Amino acid sequence: MLEVRDLHAYYGKSHILQGVDFRVGEGDIVSLLGRNGVGRSTTIKAIMGEVERTGSVRFKGREIGALKPHQVARCGLGYVPENRDIFPQLTVRENLLLGMKSTREVGRWRMRDMFELFPRLQERADTPGGVLSGGEQQMLTICRTLMGDPDLMMIDEPTEGLAPKMVELVADLLERIASRGVSILLVEQKLTIALRISKRLYVMGHGRIVFEGTAAALKANDAVRKEWLEV
Secondary structure, three states: OEEEEEEEEEEOOEEEEEEEEEEEOOOOEEEEEOOOOOOHHHHHHHHHOOOEEEEEEEEOOEEOOOOOHHHHHHOOEEEEOOOOOOOOOOEHHHHHHHOOOOOOOOOOOOHHHHHHHOHHHHHOOOOEHHHOOHHHHHHHHHHHHHOOOOOEEEEEOOOOOOOHHHHHHHHHHHHHHHHOOOEEEEEOOOHHHHHHHOOEEEEEEOOEEEEEEOHHHHHHOHHHHHHHOOO
16 A cells, blocks of 8 residues: 655755665554654655655555645545644544545544544543643544544554553554554554554664564564664
């Protein structure tokens, strides 16, 4: 579904991504791992067209590497940023409605689906987003992106700063989303979560992919974990 080849990205004169290659299949959860600063978030931003980049980005067989962010989104790519970016003065319901691409077209996901996925949002449907807990805001951001009916979601550090119980809820939510045919590219720090829910994992180091394989292969590779993941 998503195929990235020889992706390079730049911030001014800084060459951040140096030939990144990976793929995400239909309905897959694929994790992008690595220490802070290796280029994981930049990879997602480059795919969305938010930073200067070169290389090939193909989505559902179409080259999208030259498109602008709003054009990429309309192709069916959803993006959940690390900082969540909810509208704090708007209610949960209003935040969800803003995720829709069009009020005239009905997609695969509706408001009731969001409330079924995470009932706490229904309980707080008329509550301003700004008073939600960090975990609730993260769930709201994911669900708002789903309201845009994406075929693939790119999610940046969804469990950062969350309590262990909420981390498990986020992981369960991602598995349920993938079970309904939405592919997921996950940038994640928590190795245990990534190993549990991912079909395939990539490890980044110095702007490149240094490992590709299954959860079992990464568990068995002490050298990769020690050099590129452990602190």
